[in-house]
Amino acid sequence: MKGIFITFEGPDGAGKTTQLQRLAKELQDMGHEILVTREPGGTAISDKIRSIILSPDNQEMVDQTEVLLYAASRAQHVHERILPALQESKIVLCDRFIDASVAYQACGLGVDIGLVKAINRFASSGLQATRTYLLDVPVEVSKERLLQRSQASAQAPLDRIEQKGFEYHNRVREGFHRIAEDEPSRVVVINAHRTEDEIAIDILADCKRLLEGLSK
Numbered sequence: 730m731k732g733i734f735i736t737f738e739g740p741d742g743a744g745k746t747t748q749l750q751r752l753a754k755e756l757q758d759m760g761h762e763i764l765v766t767r768e769p770g771g772t773a774i775s776d777k778i779r780s781i782i783l784s785p786d787n788q789e790m791v792d793q794t795e796v797l798l799y800a801a802s803r804a805q806h807v808h809e810r811i812l813p814a815l816q817e818s819k820i821v822l823c824d825r826f827i828d829a830s831v832a833y834q835a836c837g838l839g840v841d842i843g844l845v846k847a848i849n850r851f852a853s854s855g856l857q858a859t860r861t862y863l864l865d866v867p868v869e870v871s872k873e874r875l876l877q878r879s880q881a882s883a884q885a886p887l888d889r890i891e892q893k894g895f896e897y898h899n900r901v902r903e904g905f906h907r908i909a910e911d912e913p914s915r916v917v918v919i920n921a922h923r924t925e926d927e928i929a930i931d932i933l934a935d936c937k938r939l940l941e942g943l944s945k
């Protein structure tokens with residue numbers, strides 16, 4: 730079997746990182762070779778770009794810069810880490826990918842969606858996820874979770890994107906819904922306003938079906 734590229738998306742605070750790690754453990758226990766990675770980040774260069782993008786000090790960042798920095802971080806990540814892992818037949822589990830640029834920069838900020846997609850096609854050399862799990866929660870719930878997280882840990886203050894207001898995050902959520910409607914065979918919407926175990930069971934069941942289908 731060639732490598733398989735699986736991404737996790739959703740609003741900040743939807744719990745996708747926890748679910749990605751749970752799926753990684755299950756797949757490893759089943760004997761699969763896994764690469765767990767995230768965007769923006771995943772390489773030394775991409776992590777440096779991540780800190781520029783998310784720093785609350787960089788409030789003056791213009792939309793064009795934001796789009797291009799996410800895409801630059803992605804270009805390095807795709808070519809340095811994701812494509813080589815897929816060549817080695819690994820299952821790549823990536824915390825966010827191009828859908829996040831469509832939801833946050835196109836739908837959230839209002840940057841032209843065709844342009845965002847074109848820039849990211851170039852950055853990723855056309856790589857697309859085989860399956861995307863969209864963890865969906867109402868904005869009120871995700872904002873509350875983020876607030877609790879940042880209060881619980883002095884080391885995790887809200888980043889520049891998380892600090893944006895309710896209206897922005899609502900547009901992002903609607904953007905994710907639109908992506909799911911446009912590509913129902915790739916994007917599986919998961920109700921993330923449930924217990925961690927309930928969510929993990931649904932994701933694992935779908936992933937097992939996906940792997941079975943691909944191995945035929």
Ligand code: TMP
Pocket residue numbers: 741767768769783799824825826827829830831833834890891
């Ligand atoms: P994370 O919190 O999932 O690590 O992602 C960092 C933030 O960056 C999060 O608020 C979502 C945002 N983001 C974008 O706006 N566009 C993108 O293309 C990606 C990958 C993330």
